Amino acid sequence: MQNNLVIYNSLSRKKETFKAINYPFVGLYVCGPTVYSDAHLGHARPAIIFDVLHRYLLHLGYKVRYVRNITDVGHLEDETAGEGEDRITKKARQEHLEPMEVVQKYLNTYHRNLDQLNTLPPSIEPRASGHIIEQQELIKEILEKGYAYEVNGSVYFDVLKYNEKYKYGKLSGRILEDLQSNTRTLEGQDEKKNSFDFALWKKAAPEHIMKWPSPWSVGFPGWHLECSAMSVKYLGDVFDIHGGGMDLQFPHHECEIAQSTAAHGKESVNYWMHNNMITINGQKMARSLGNFITLDQLFSGNHPVLTQAYSPMTIRFFILQAHYRSTVDFSNEALQAAEKGMQKLMKAIETLNKLKPSATSTVDIDKLRKKCYEALDDDLNSPIVLSHLFEGVRIVNSLLDGTEKTDETGLQSLKEFFNTFVFEILGLKDESSGTGDEKLTDELMKIIIELRQEAKNKKSGQHRIRSGMI
Numbered sequence: 001m002q003n004n005l006v007i008y009n010s011l012s013r014k015k016e017t018f019k020a021i022n023y024p025f026v027g028l029y030v031c032g033p034t035v036y037s038d039a040h041l042g043h044a045r046p047a048i049i050f051d052v053l054h055r056y057l058l059h060l061g062y063k064v065r066y067v068r069n070i071t072d073v074g075h076l077e078d079e080t081a082g083e084g085e086d087r088i089t090k091k092a093r094q095e096h097l098e099p100m101e102v103v104q105k106y107l108n109t110y111h112r113n114l115d116q117l118n119t120l121p122p123s124i125e126p127r128a129s130g131h132i133i134e135q136q137e138l139i140k141e142i143l144e145k146g147y148a149y150e151v152n153g154s155v156y157f158d159v160l161k162y163n164e165k166y167k168y169g170k171l172s173g174r175i176l177e178d179l180q181s182n183t184r185t186l187e188g189q190d191e192k193k194n195s196f197d198f199a200l201w202k203k204a205a206p207e208h209i210m211k212w213p214s215p216w217s218v219g220f221p222g223w224h225l226e227c228s229a230m231s232v233k234y235l236g237d238v239f240d241i242h243g244g245g246m247d248l249q250f251p252h253h254e255c256e257i258a259q260s261t262a263a264h265g266k267e268s269v270n271y272w273m274h275n276n277m278i279t280i281n282g283q284k285m286a287r288s289l290g291n292f293i294t295l296d297q298l299f300s301g302n303h304p305v306l307t308q309a310y311s312p313m314t315i316r317f318f319i320l321q322a323h324y325r326s327t328v329d330f331s332n333e334a335l336q337a338a339e340k341g342m343q344k345l346m347k348a349i350e351t352l353n354k355l356k357p358s359a360t361s362t363v364d365i366d367k368l369r370k371k372c373y374e375a376l377d378d379d380l381n382s383p384i385v386l387s388h389l390f391e392g393v394r395i396v397n398s399l400l401d402g403t404e405k406t407d408e409t410g411l412q413s414l415k416e417f418f419n420t421f422v423f424e425i426l427g428l429k430d431e432s433s434g435t436g437d438e439k440l441t442d443e444l445m446k447i448i449i450e451l452r453q454e455a456k457n458k459k460s461g462q463h464r465i466r467s468g469m470i
Helices: 040-058 087-095 099-116 128-144 157-167 177-182 224-233 246-266 294-302 310-321 333-353 366-379 382-401 408-425 437-460
Strands: 007-010 014-017 023-032 063-068 074-080 083-086 148-151 154-157 198-203 219-221 240-244 267-277 278-279 328-330
Touching: 007 267, 014 074, 014 177, 023 040, 023 224, 040 063, 040 099, 040 240, 040 267, 040 310, 040 333, 040 408, 063 224, 074 087, 083 087, 083 224, 087 099, 099 294, 099 328, 128 148, 128 154, 128 198, 128 224, 128 246, 148 382, 154 246, 157 177, 157 246, 219 224, 224 240, 224 246, 240 246, 246 267, 294 310, 310 333, 328 333, 333 382, 333 408, 366 382, 366 408, 382 408
Parallel strands: 023 063, 023 240, 240 267, 278 328
Antiparallel strands: 007 014, 074 083, 148 154, 154 198, 198 219
């Protein structure tokens, strides 16, 4: 059976009813980080948003293959032009480390931070450097189809040639004529046919550390290529959902669409989902702009703009307070408000667990539960879900002061309501104890979710998925 989930498709620019290609299987690909420094608040948003999507799909009975990549090669300093030094190589030079040492160092921190934020791990976490062969094979396909050309050992995607048959810019809304007139010519771009063509393979300079042999030169793949190659490898030629930050729409995701379409003659993604940015003083929070606050700094309070430390669940609650497609402006006041809201919610659940049933009941939780599902089905509207949860908090307080009553069935229904939406789907947890038992409870909760999913899958019958999904 399908469901009522509606998501905003960035490609069509409208909300669409979600229909899995091969129910109950769902292929979900999300762009992960380039691991050359500590994760910051901006990285937390896609991690949390797509964790909620992952959790909700599991809750609805889908079998989700969640792939989130790690970029460890090919992401150059100038993203749009595809020029400059590799970000990880530069960091390795600065810190006197091997590039893969840099990758592992910051990948460890990223994983630790995401565990603190209580995100479920992806099914597969492929690295770009581990899929060089797949990327080279994709380049060969694009060359064979006539949508790329080789110059001096580098291979570039021919955007004008592609645009003769397909439409470059359909995701981001960019117009090719505007790109032609506005793209500046940079050093090293003179070998391209057009300044907006992008690299599929770059010939490495002698001093370049991360490089591999190829039919064209000893070099390295372009940044955009990795996601086209790895998503199709693990999810099939056409898969359900591709997610990432809105800042990746152009050029990264636009180039992904072009590469996949050029190679396979069709697009690989049915639904594109993009979370909006976290801003600070109205400007996008980003490492490249130097205005970021790392997650470790937020958790410790060790940053000049912070007035206090904020717990991981405060950060998660803060992010869920806004719809994922809206911007969120950082401020201490906003985080403090999130902290109070989180504490109020957890206090109500603690109170609920101590309440005793009465002989009669005036509480009907079914309408509230229905409203929460409606909000989640409406493009993951987490702020509306939270507002309904606080209606549940009001009910708990009314039960406490005796203005409302509930029997054992009603009490159990209310507990299940909070457990489903607060813990299982929104992924919040009570941080008040801070003991080893709490960590054990978190792990048990994750195991329960996985076991429940397995049980649902067994009941769904003998389904078979297309080649590339299992």
